[in-house]
Amino acid sequence: MAAAVTAAGLGLRVAVLDAGERPGGQYYRHPAPGLGAARPEALHHGWAEFAVREAALREHVEAGRIRYLPHHHVWTVVRAGAAEAGPGCTGSGRAGGAVPTAGWVLHAVAGYAPDERAAAVTARAVLIATGAYERHLxxxxxxxxxxxxxxxxxxxxxxxxxxxxxxxxxxxxxxxxxxxxxxxxxxxxxxxxxxxxxxxxxxxxxxxxxxxxxxxxxxxxxxxxxxxxxxxxxxxxxxxxxxxxxxxxxxxxxxxxxxxxxxxxxxxxxxxxxxxxxxHGLVPQLELATALGCATRPGPDGTVALVLDAEQRTSVPGVWSAGETGGVGGAHLALTEGELAAYSVAAALRPAADAPRTGRPERLARRRARLRAFADAMAAAHRPGEGWTGWLRDDAVVCRCEEVPAGRIREAAGDLGARDARTVKLLTRAGMGWCQGRMCGPAVAALAGAEPAADRRPFSCPVPLRDLAELPATDR
Incomplete structure (x- = not known):
C-alpha cells in the first residue's frame, strides 16, 4: 500500500493485486462489516498512519491512477512475450540492472471458489510484497x-x-x-x-x-x-x-x-x-521471488530472506521487493521499504530528467537502515536454539497434514541417510500435504540437521487445472 500510493504520487500507473478483501494485509485487519465494530482502531497499533495511506489509496483509485484488485492471489510471474519463460523462470544480471523492455505478466486466481477465475496483469516493473507466515516448532x-x-x-x-x-x-x-x-x-x-x-x-x-x-x-x-x-x-x-x-x-x-x-x-x-x-516468529514468504530466480540470504533469526540492494531491488532486473520478504522487521520497516522502493521504480521507469529531485529517498534510506538494525538485533535475540528438538518425543506429530511423527523423520535422517528436508519428504511424506511444508518445514529441516533453505515452488497457491490449460502458449 505504501509503495502504491507513493508510486502513484510520482506519476506512475499502478496496479495493486491484493490477496485480501480490503487494504491492510495481515497486520491491519478489518472486522467484517456485519460485526458492527464501532472502533476497529482500538485493536491496532499505528492505525492513524494506516488510515492516512488508505485514504490516499482510495483517492488514487477514484482518480484512475491506481487499479486496485482485491481477492487476487498471484501464483506466478513470468516475462512478457518470452516463450521459454514459464513458471519458475530465472532472471539474470546484478541488482539494479535495466528494467526489461518486455516487462512481466502476473497470473492470479481471482475471487473465491466456486466462483474463482483466472486473471492476468501486465507490468513493466514488479514489486513483491508477499509478507510472511508464522514459524511453528x-x-x-x-x-x-x-x-x-x-x-x-x-x-x-x-x-x-x-x-x-x-x-x-x-x-x-x-x-x-x-x-x-x-x-x-x-x-x-x-x-x-x-x-x-x-x-x-x-x-x-x-x-x-x-x-x-x-x-x-x-x-x-x-x-x-x-x-x-x-x-x-x-x-x-x-x-x-x-x-x-x-x-x-x-x-x-x-x-x-x-x-x-x-x-x-x-x-x-x-x-x-x-x-x-x-x-516462534515469522518466515518470509518467498515463492514468487524464488521462482523468478531472486537471490536469497540467511537471516539472523534462522530463516531465509531476499538479497536486496539499497533501493529494494532484487537480483533480477525489473523486480523489487519490500516488507518481510527482505527479512522480518515489522510494519514500520515495511512501510518505509515500500515507499523507498516506489522512488526507485519511478527513477528506473522515467527518464533521468523527470526523476524526483527531493531528499525523501535519502531520508527513507537512513530510516530503513536504523529500523533494519533493530530488526536484525531482535531476530538474533529470538533465534531458536538448536536444543529445542529435545522436547519432541518420537511419537509427537511434526507434519500435521500427513501425520508424520518425529521418530519417522529421525529414522530417515539417522538410518536412511537423509541430509536435507527434500530427501526426508521423499522418504516420509513430511511436507507433502496441503500446506506444502509451510507449517512443518523448519522442524523437518532441524531434525534432518539441514540448514534452512528458501521455498522453491512453481505455484504460490492452489491453481485450478483449467487456468493452466487456458494459459497462452508463451506463458506455459
Missing part, C-alpha cells in the same frame, strides 16, 4: 483443538472479534507475543502467562541498535505496562513442551530451558488453560 499435543498460532489468535480477534478461549497461555518467542497477550487481555481473556523461550538479556549486546530506535523501546514499555495492568506473568527462557487434553486442550506443561533451548529436568509445571496461542 512442534511439541506433543500441538494438534489439539484450542492450540492456535500467536498471529492466528490476533487475527481472530482483529478480523472476527472473537477470542480463541477464555484462559489463554501465550507462548513461543519474539516480540509478537507481548502484543498478542496484551490484545487478548484487553479483550477480556485471562492470560496466566507469556512463555518466552529466549532471554531478554540477549539484547544486551545490541545497545547501539536499541538506542537508535527509542520509539521501539517506548513500544516495548507500553506492552510491558499492559501486561502489568492485567497481571500477566512473563516467564523468560521457558517453553511449552507439551499440551494436554482429550477433546480440547486443558493444560500445558511449561519447562525452563538452558541456553540452547533444551528443557531442564525437574523444572516442568502445569498451567491450566482452554487455549494456547503459540508461535
Amino acid at each position: 512442534p511439541f506433543p499435543g500441538w494438534t489439539l483443538p484450542g492450540v492456535v498460532g500467536a498471529g492466528g489468535a490476533q487475527a481472530m480477534l482483529k478480523g472476527g472479534l472473537v477470542l480463541p478461549g477464555r484462559r489463554v497461555v501465550v507462548a513461543g518467542s519474539g516480540p509478537l507475543l507481548l502484543a498478542v497477550a496484551g490484545s487478548l487481555a484487553a479483550a477480556g481473556a485471562t492470560v496466566p502467562a507469556v512463555v518466552e523461550a529466549a532471554a531478554y538479556t540477549a539484547y544486551a549486546g545490541q545497545v547501539p541498535a536499541l538506542l537508535r530506535n527509542p520509539g521501539k523501546l517506548l513500544e516495548a514499555a507500553s506492552y510491558g505496562g499492559a501486561l502489568a495492568r492485567h497481571h500477566v506473568r512473563l516467564l523468560t527462557r521457558h517453553a511449552v513442551t507439551e499440551a494436554h487434553g482429550t477433546g480440547r486442550i486443558e493444560a500445558v506443561t511449561v519447562a525452563r530451558l538452558d541456553r540452547d533451548w533444551r528443557p531442564l529436568p525437574g523444572t516442568a509445571r502445569r498451567i491450566p488453560c482452554d487455549a494456547l496461542a503459540v508461535g
Whole structure:
C-alpha cells in the first residue's frame, strides 16, 4: 500500500493485486462489516498512519491512477512475450540492472471458489510484497483443538472479534507475543502467562541498535505496562513442551530451558488453560521471488530472506521487493521499504530528467537502515536454539497434514541417510500435504540437521487445472 500510493504520487500507473478483501494485509485487519465494530482502531497499533495511506489509496483509485484488485492471489510471474519463460523462470544480471523492455505478466486466481477465475496483469516493473507466515516448532499435543498460532489468535480477534478461549497461555518467542497477550487481555481473556523461550538479556549486546530506535523501546514499555495492568506473568527462557487434553486442550506443561533451548529436568509445571496461542516468529514468504530466480540470504533469526540492494531491488532486473520478504522487521520497516522502493521504480521507469529531485529517498534510506538494525538485533535475540528438538518425543506429530511423527523423520535422517528436508519428504511424506511444508518445514529441516533453505515452488497457491490449460502458449 505504501509503495502504491507513493508510486502513484510520482506519476506512475499502478496496479495493486491484493490477496485480501480490503487494504491492510495481515497486520491491519478489518472486522467484517456485519460485526458492527464501532472502533476497529482500538485493536491496532499505528492505525492513524494506516488510515492516512488508505485514504490516499482510495483517492488514487477514484482518480484512475491506481487499479486496485482485491481477492487476487498471484501464483506466478513470468516475462512478457518470452516463450521459454514459464513458471519458475530465472532472471539474470546484478541488482539494479535495466528494467526489461518486455516487462512481466502476473497470473492470479481471482475471487473465491466456486466462483474463482483466472486473471492476468501486465507490468513493466514488479514489486513483491508477499509478507510472511508464522514459524511453528512442534511439541506433543500441538494438534489439539484450542492450540492456535500467536498471529492466528490476533487475527481472530482483529478480523472476527472473537477470542480463541477464555484462559489463554501465550507462548513461543519474539516480540509478537507481548502484543498478542496484551490484545487478548484487553479483550477480556485471562492470560496466566507469556512463555518466552529466549532471554531478554540477549539484547544486551545490541545497545547501539536499541538506542537508535527509542520509539521501539517506548513500544516495548507500553506492552510491558499492559501486561502489568492485567497481571500477566512473563516467564523468560521457558517453553511449552507439551499440551494436554482429550477433546480440547486443558493444560500445558511449561519447562525452563538452558541456553540452547533444551528443557531442564525437574523444572516442568502445569498451567491450566482452554487455549494456547503459540508461535516462534515469522518466515518470509518467498515463492514468487524464488521462482523468478531472486537471490536469497540467511537471516539472523534462522530463516531465509531476499538479497536486496539499497533501493529494494532484487537480483533480477525489473523486480523489487519490500516488507518481510527482505527479512522480518515489522510494519514500520515495511512501510518505509515500500515507499523507498516506489522512488526507485519511478527513477528506473522515467527518464533521468523527470526523476524526483527531493531528499525523501535519502531520508527513507537512513530510516530503513536504523529500523533494519533493530530488526536484525531482535531476530538474533529470538533465534531458536538448536536444543529445542529435545522436547519432541518420537511419537509427537511434526507434519500435521500427513501425520508424520518425529521418530519417522529421525529414522530417515539417522538410518536412511537423509541430509536435507527434500530427501526426508521423499522418504516420509513430511511436507507433502496441503500446506506444502509451510507449517512443518523448519522442524523437518532441524531434525534432518539441514540448514534452512528458501521455498522453491512453481505455484504460490492452489491453481485450478483449467487456468493452466487456458494459459497462452508463451506463458506455459
